[in-house]
Amino acid sequence: MHKVKEWLLYHLLGSRLKAILIKEFIQLTRDKVAITMIMMLPLIQLALFGYAINMNPHSLPTAVVVGEESVFSREFIRGLQNTAYFDIKYQMLSIEEADKLMEKNDALFIISIPFNFSKELIRGQRPQILIEADATEPVAIANAVAAGQALIPHVYQEMTKRSLPDLQYIPPPIDLVLHQKYNPENITQYNIVPGLMGVILTMTMVMVTALAITRERERGTIESLLAAPVHPWEVMIGKILPYIAIGYIQLFVILFAAHYLFHIPMMGSLWLLLISSLPFILSNLVVGIMFSSISKSQLQAMQMTFYFFLPSLLLSGFMFPFSGMPLWARVIGEILPLTHYVRIVRGIMLKGNSWEIVMPELGAIVLFGITMLSIAVLRYRQTID
Amino acid sequence: MISHTKSDEVAYAIDVHDLNKSFSKKKIISNLSLRVKRGQVFGLLGPNGSGKTTTMRLLCGLLKPDSGGGTCLGYDIEKESLQIKQHIGYMPQNFSLYDDLTVAENLYFVARLYGLDNQKQIVQQTILDTGLENVAHKLAGELSGGWKKRFSLAAVLMHKPKLLLLDEPTAGVDPKARRNYWHILHQLAQKEAVTIIVSTHYMDEAERCYEMAYIKNGDVLVQGTIPQIIADSKLITFNLSPCDSDELETQLSRLRIVKQVARFGNDLHVSGFDEQALKHEIGSLVSSHQRWEKIPTSLEDVFISLSNRQGSGHA
Numbered sequence: 001m002h003k004v005k006e007w008l009l010y011h012l013l014g015s016r017l018k019a020i021l022i023k024e025f026i027q028l029t030r031d032k033v034a035i036t037m038i039m040m041l042p043l044i045q046l047a048l049f050g051y052a053i054n055m056n057p058h059s060l061p062t063a064v065v066v067g068e069e070s071v072f073s074r075e076f077i078r079g080l081q082n083t084a085y086f087d088i089k090y091q092m093l094s095i096e097e098a099d100k101l102m103e104k105n106d107a108l109f110i111i112s113i114p115f116n117f118s119k120e121l122i123r124g125q126r127p128q129i130l131i132e133a134d135a136t137e138p139v140a141i142a143n144a145v146a147a148g149q150a151l152i153p154h155v156y157q158e159m160t161k162r163s164l165p166d167l168q169y170i171p172p173p174i175d176l177v178l179h180q181k182y183n184p185e186n187i188t189q190y191n192i193v194p195g196l197m198g199v200i201l202t203m204t205m206v207m208v209t210a211l212a213i214t215r216e217r218e219r220g221t222i223e224s225l226l227a228a229p230v231h232p233w234e235v236m237i238g239k240i241l242p243y244i245a246i247g248y249i250q251l252f253v254i255l256f257a258a259h260y261l262f263h264i265p266m267m268g269s270l271w272l273l274l275i276s277s278l279p280f281i282l283s284n285l286v287v288g289i290m291f292s293s294i295s296k297s298q299l300q301a302m303q304m305t306f307y308f309f310l311p312s313l314l315l316s317g318f319m320f321p322f323s324g325m326p327l328w329a330r331v332i333g334e335i336l337p338l339t340h341y342v343r344i345v346r347g348i349m350l351k352g353n354s355w356e357i358v359m360p361e362l363g364a365i366v367l368f369g370i371t372m373l374s375i376a377v378l379r380y381r382q383t384i385d
Numbered sequence: 386m387i388s389h390t391k392s393d394e395v396a397y398a399i400d401v402h403d404l405n406k407s408f409s410k411k412k413i414i415s416n417l418s419l420r421v422k423r424g425q426v427f428g429l430l431g432p433n434g435s436g437k438t439t440t441m442r443l444l445c446g447l448l449k450p451d452s453g454g455g456t457c458l459g460y461d462i463e464k465e466s467l468q469i470k471q472h473i474g475y476m477p478q479n480f481s482l483y484d485d486l487t488v489a490e491n492l493y494f495v496a497r498l499y500g501l502d503n504q505k506q507i508v509q510q511t512i513l514d515t516g517l518e519n520v521a522h523k524l525a526g527e528l529s530g531g532w533k534k535r536f537s538l539a540a541v542l543m544h545k546p547k548l549l550l551l552d553e554p555t556a557g558v559d560p561k562a563r564r565n566y567w568h569i570l571h572q573l574a575q576k577e578a579v580t581i582i583v584s585t586h587y588m589d590e591a592e593r594c595y596e597m598a599y600i601k602n603g604d605v606l607v608q609g610t611i612p613q614i615i616a617d618s619k620l621i622t623f624n625l626s627p628c629d630s631d632e633l634e635t636q637l638s639r640l641r642i643v644k645q646v647a648r649f650g651n652d653l654h655v656s657g658f659d660e661q662a663l664k665h666e667i668g669s670l671v672s673s674h675q676r677w678e679k680i681p682t683s684l685e686d687v688f689i690s691l692s693n694r695q696g697s698g699h700a
């Protein structure tokens with residue numbers, strides 16, 4: 001027993017352990033950037049998880065196609081609005097217009113009230129109201145759909161109590177039909193896999209280029225490189241181009257898996273998807289180069305990558321419903337390329353979106369990429385200090 | 386690559402004046418001026434941390450001076466750094482080629498980077514000339530320290546630079562390879578009028594330079610040929626041989642007229658400016674059987690006395 005105690009004391013408090021502890025502590029305090037990041041991490045996570053993410057989003061953009069303007073249809077719409085889940089942004093639309101809105105992600109729900117609604121309602125014929133929900137965002141729509149269904153028995157209660165007592169009985173006076181558009185069977189993979197494509201590309205593309213220049217600095221090879229007559233843009237482009245190929249290889253692997261393992265449909269054009277992936281891959285590579293030109297070490301570059309990746313993952317609408325986030329989080333989300341790419345991929349694969357709808361999203365990605373490139377070029381040091 | 390350029394016309398390969406450079410407010414190079422004639426082997430000497438590496442980085446455009454300026458091969462060091470880079474070969478103090486490429490792959494990289502013609506031929510010739518045949522397909526990171534230096538020199542010579550900046554190129558290189566190294570340098574200077582600036586801590590190498598500058602605290606203390614520097618120092622040196630008395634060494638170094646006492650194995654060099662006074666003091670301190678005599682002051686004596694001047698260098 002005594003021996004054990006002695007052994008423990010020696011090894012736990014022995015000078016070798018102490019030596020290492022002290023050294024680690026000194027090294028830890030020396031890297032100001034790392035320390036700041038360690039301190040910031042909890043704050044950022046608290047902000048993201050605590051305030052930005054909402055698994056029960058309200059005020060979801062909704063389009064209503066009204067076949068008939070009447071007290072009953074208005075009452076139903078007011079009832080929906082009162083659940084706070086639906087934000088009736090668009091009314092008086094044709095079916096085609098409403099569909100377009102959903103393709104563009106501007107509406108998560110299309111509610112169609114049929115032409116003979118009040119007549120059938122009064123006759124007790126249980127008219128159908130169709131709720132089409134964008135099932136590419138299953139988390140976002142789940143609670144709203146439930147709230148809509150719960151609404152039916154109550155919506156006409158006050159009205160019918162006096163004038164139409166017959167309608168008070170079960171089954172409820174309207175037949176609410178839910179159609180989960182783009183993913184009728186509500187398969188989780190339909191939602192995850194297309195988005196994952198963007199997530200994987202973001203993670204790897206940013207990281208590889210973030211390390212590219214810092215590695216040269218850390219290993220000292222930058223001295224020979226910068227002493228040679230090379231232009232900064234040659235260094236940058238030379239470091240970016242190989243990874244475009246890597247990006248496309250990743251893309252093909254995921255597409256292959258999506259098709260053969262997860263049976264995700266490809267409603268739109270594969271070519272369109274491949275072409276619109278290029279600006280996305282490039283933007284991420286440029287972000288990496290930018291990190292690499294402002295950081296001092298590979299470790300710092302990795303940390304920056306992480307701090308870019310975390311909000312991308314959480315605020316892009318990949319994991320959590322975009323529409324549920326507060327304004328500030330949506331603004332950040334709109335800046336990040338992953339947000340737009342997730343929309344593009346889901347749009348092309350599940351909704352069959354075409355050029356016109358993809359273009360604005362691509363524009364946002366290109367704008368981001370150009371901004372990052374400018375910062376990278378401005379901050380790229382041709383000297384070693 | 387052999388083209389007629391500005392650099393063939395100018396008399397000075399390097400002509401810079403009043404260079405200043407600070408790192409985080411600490412002045413590292415202060416008012417440094419340097420002129421090096423074309424086709425010279427020029428030594429850059431100075432204690433650790435005196436600013437040799439920083440000076441070379443300023444000359445090849447890796448660092449921008451805070452103030453001051455001048456020309457390198459006739460090109461302005463601030464405005465025409467791309468032209469300068471085309472014609473210089475800089476070999477940094479630390480290994481700066483790619484550990485994860487083989488020796489041959491590294492050489493091809495350099496050949497392509499400088500846009501050389503006949504890359505294959507040049508690379509193969511370089512490998513043969515520098516005796517790298519046996520390591521050509523080894524990863525550069527696996528080479529021994531001395532081989533890395535030899536390989537770096539080979540790489541830096543490939544594009545036939547007109548100015549070579551070599552930062553301690555022979556540290557850790559064995560004597561035979563070192564001799565070979567210097568043979569190559571002298572040939573380049575003589576046959577191809579390449580200007581070579583070498584920093585070194587080895588005295589024998591300093592003595593192989595035509596001219597040299599001694600840098601301390603980021604400033605050139607002396608510059609000239611070896612005889613000039615020795616003469617300018619006005620140091621008189623006596624050698625006590627053999628002398629193993631620490632006590633005597635301490636006593637001598639305390640004397641006001643003695644500027645420095647330096648031990649060389651069993652010998653003790655005592656230097657000062659006043660020959661008569663030195664003779665008198667040494668004579669009165671040493672025992673009768675101690676042999677001592679006046680010797681010509683060596684370059685090393687001068688350097689030690691220079692490095693003792695005005696406190697110690699940077700950390």
Ligand SMILES: Nc1ncnc2c1ncn2[C@@H]1O[C@H](COP(=O)(O)OP(=O)(O)OP(=O)(O)O)[C@@H](O)[C@H]1O
Pocket residue numbers: 385408409413431432433434435436437438439440478699700
């Ligand atoms: N990037 C830097 N940041 C801060 N200080 C630096 C930097 N580079 C050099 N220094 C400082 O500048 C001074 C001169 O350094 P330099 O490397 O030029 O000396 P040196 O003469 O080459 O020394 P050595 O003989 O040891 O190679 C030193 O005090 C060093 O600490």
Ligand SMILES: [Mg+2]
Pocket residue numbers: 437438439478552
């Ligand atoms: Mg140095």
